[in-house]
Amino acid sequence: MKTRKANKHYCLGIESTADDFSIGISTFHGKILANIIDAYMPEKGGIHPREAARHHAEVGSQVLEKALTKSGIKSRDLAVIAFSQGPGLGPCLRTGATVARALASYLDVPLVGINHCIAHVEIGKLVTGVKNPVTLYVSGGNTMVAAFDSGRYRVFGETLDIALGNCLDVFAREASLTQRPGMPFGAVIERLALKGKELISLPFTVKGMDLSLSGLLTAAVTILKKGECKLEDLCYSLQETAFSMVAEVTERALAHTGKKEVLLTGGVAANKRLQSMIRAIAEEHEAEFDVVPTEFAIDNGAMVAWTGVLAYTHGMVTPVEKSFVKLRWRLEEVEVPWMK
Amino acid sequence: MSSPVLIKKGAEANLYLADWHGRKVVLKKRLPKKYRQSTLDRQIRTYRTIHEPQLMHEAKKAGVPTPIIFLIDRKNATIIMEYIEGKQIKQLLSEVPEKERQQLCFRIGKLVGKLHRFGVIHGDLTTSNMILSPDGKIFLVDFGLGDKTEELEARGVDLHLMKRALQSTHFRFATECFNSVTNGYAEVLGAETSKSVLDKIKEIEKRGRYVAERKEKE
Numbered sequence A: 001m002k003t004r005k006a007n008k009h010y011c012l013g014i015e016s017t018a019d020d021f022s023i024g025i026s027t028f029h030g031k032i033l034a035n036i037i038d039a040y041m042p043e044k045g046g047i048h049p050r051e052a053a054r055h056h057a058e059v060g061s062q063v064l065e066k067a068l069t070k071s072g073i074k075s076r077d078l079a080v081i082a083f084s085q086g087p088g089l090g091p092c093l094r095t096g097a098t099v100a101r102a103l104a105s106y107l108d109v110p111l112v113g114i115n116h117c118i119a120h121v122e123i124g125k126l127v128t129g130v131k132n133p134v135t136l137y138v139s140g141g142n143t144m145v146a147a148f149d150s151g152r153y154r155v156f157g158e159t160l161d162i163a164l165g166n167c168l169d170v171f172a173r174e175a176s177l178t179q180r181p182g183m184p185f186g187a188v189i190e191r192l193a194l195k196g197k198e199l200i201s202l203p204f205t206v207k208g209m210d211l212s213l214s215g216l217l218t219a220a221v222t223i224l225k226k227g228e229c230k231l232e233d234l235c236y237s238l239q240e241t242a243f244s245m246v247a248e249v250t251e252r253a254l255a256h257t258g259k260k261e262v263l264l265t266g267g268v269a270a271n272k273r274l275q276s277m278i279r280a281i282a283e284e285h286e287a288e289f290d291v292v293p294t295e296f297a298i299d300n301g302a303m304v305a306w307t308g309v310l311a312y313t314h315g316m317v318t319p320v321e322k323s324f325v326k327l328r329w330r331l332e333e334v335e336v337p338w339m340k
Numbered sequence B: 001m002s003s004p005v006l007i008k009k010g011a012e013a014n015l016y017l018a019d020w021h022g023r024k025v026v027l028k029k030r031l032p033k034k035y036r037q038s039t040l041d042r043q044i045r046t047y048r049t050i051h052e053p054q055l056m057h058e059a060k061k062a063g064v065p066t067p068i069i070f071l072i073d074r075k076n077a078t079i080i081m082e083y084i085e086g087k088q089i090k091q092l093l094s095e096v097p098e099k100e101r102q103q104l105c106f107r108i109g110k111l112v113g114k115l116h117r118f119g120v121i122h123g124d125l126t127t128s129n130m131i132l133s134p135d136g137k138i139f140l141v142d143f144g145l146g147d148k149t150e151e152l153e154a155r156g157v158d159l160h161l162m163k164r165a166l167q168s169t170h171f172r173f174a175t176e177c178f179n180s181v182t183n184g185y186a187e188v189l190g191a192e193t194s195k196s197v198l199d200k201i202k203e204i205e206k207r208g209r210y211v212a213e214r215k216e217k218e
Helices: A003-005 A050-073 A089-109 A116-128 A164-174 A185-194 A214-226 A229-255 A270-282 A301-313 B038-061 B090-096 B096-116 B152-169 B174-209 B212-217
Strands: A010-015 A020-028 A032-039 A077-088 A112-113 A135-136 A143-149 A152-158 A261-265 A288-291 B004-007 B014-020 B023-029 B069-073 B080-083 B130-132 B138-140
Touching: A003 A164, A010 A089, A010 A116, A010 A301, A010 B212, A020 A301, A032 A050, A032 A301, A050 A089, A077 A089, A077 A116, A089 A112, A112 A116, A112 A301, A116 A143, A116 A152, A116 A261, A116 A288, A116 A301, A135 A229, A135 B130, A143 A229, A152 A229, A152 B152, A164 A185, A164 A214, A164 A229, A185 A229, A185 A270, A229 A270, A229 B038, A261 A270, A288 B212, B004 B096, B038 B069, B038 B080, B090 B096, B090 B130, B096 B138, B096 B152, B096 B174, B152 B174
Parallel strands: A010 A077, A077 A112, A135 A261, A261 A288
Antiparallel strands: A010 A020, A020 A032, A135 A143, A143 A152, B004 B014, B014 B023, B023 B080, B069 B080, B130 B138
């Protein structure tokens, strides 16, 4: 019994904020032993929260099994269960939280609720080795520039309406493009954009530290429907305009905070053109640039497991009665005692 | 011209201090951004270089102190303007006692009110874009992201940005400061208009991502 207790230094993390259901396992030293991701891909249209949640419930137990097998540890070796408590889609979050509560009570270990956005930053820091970056987090659901200041991560710029990945996805669907596993809409647009030559003028909307993408999307779709422009040129122009907007707010945060590291993460981080833009900005400000590898940049359980380790080892636990999901939980609301 | 000294390297432009015909001036240069596609880069830089002085001029008409423009060099995307001596409000807010802080914020609110009443949107109302001159005037600078409109939405976004800037830079007394700002704003625009702008801000916040209040009210 004693030996087993001494070996309890693993955290299992559950991620289910949107279309991915994922379980990761991390040691207390930040070694990622497993990171199993099962994505829900609708045949048509966007993510239907209830459908996605149903997918999560269906694949839940097999993802858990795979993660445990991959990690080579036994469930009773787990010291703590972490889960994405928000922000995200209600039904999806609730499914993950239910699995987390069940596991924690079955294994009789503490539960810790993790902020999804902070988890993205923390895993990015772990895998790239940066310490105190300005982070540009761009995905289907989020578009924000965050950096640490006075005890918390603070938002130094964000979208006022839709997320960058959402903007690209909706445009792709309007253009009747198709995605498949390993080739999401963003990658399809990126590929088409490489063949684009002519810049079509689209609205560029930066409002101080924030940006707005909905006008850009509407304009791009309107031009698309007129059918007078080449799709390649339109993809090219959409990327150039949207990426220049996020690049500007990133540079602004970098100039404002004076930090010396820039981290790019989220699903859209895989885009090479975006990477080159953010890299150029980092160079301009003599900062180090790092992009998080895709496995850890998209929604994943490993990031929740690792952030769970950080939170738990700094005395944070979430009692079951306070483990309700928080759909609109901003990262500024969370204390991060592990950062100095 | 003596060789300009870089005083601020911003995301959108670089500022240089220089001597120009015996005057102390600021050169605002919008340098090409390597990361930007060249056509888009030129469009953005030219537009902002022409647009900014126009808005500064409008602001003066509205009764809001802004630096004097001496020259607009469209080709090089450079503006030469008066150098304002004084201290940034950003710095002052964390130095002065509470009463003075509230007074400053109240005066800022009045200035923003004057701008909005005249149809000018600043577009970047952060405390680093406000300077208190030695003769006690508050100057507003950096109109590069501004606009000329009387739309409620634009006014709301403008003031919402001010609120967010206070929260990220002066989080210890952000609420108190913003209250003083809105009081000053209301004094110029009247209680009714001011309320509709504040309601707009609430709406914008709820539109915003992951705002707890939105869920509670649904």
